[in-house]
Amino acid sequence: MTKRRSRGDGGLHWDEQRQRWIASVTVGYSPAGKRIVRKASGKTKTEAHNKLRQKIREYEDGLLIAHSGYTVADAVTDWLTYGLSGKSTGTIDNYTNLAEGHIIPRSAPGSFAT
Known part of the structure; x- marks a missing residue:
């Protein structure tokens, strides 16, 4: 049985067209109510997930805030x-x-x- 991801951990799926794993997570909502989504891709699940965790860390640290x-x-x-x-x-x-x-x-x- 596959392991269930915890809340806030995002999702992983295989993109057949790009032949890459895509990891995505919602980090918040804009003033207009739209979701703010951060995405990362990689050749392996682990690579995509690690890139996404890095983007989440940068977002939480305020590096992506303009x-x-x-x-x-x-x-x-x-x-x-x-x-x-x-x-x-x-x-x-x-x-x-x-x-x-x-x-x-x-x-x-x-x-x-x-």
Whole structure:
């Protein structure tokens, strides 16, 4: 019987067209809700799995994260603009006043890494 992989360990499959083993794992989700998938390939299962583990390690260490210049103030402004659909006018006014009066002025000038 084959050994079952543990959760978060990804998957391995044979790609007949490329004649390679493909290892893939979901490392997270984008702001749009799409899965962020890291893939690696190799001639053997072990090679593909080891390459994938290296990519996961790099991702967790932050080596694959790009600096985008997206600040906390930008995120709050976007949330106020696009994230409050379906809320009442009073709620939107309350959130806007709190954000513009407290969060945006006190946010650090640094940016998020995406």
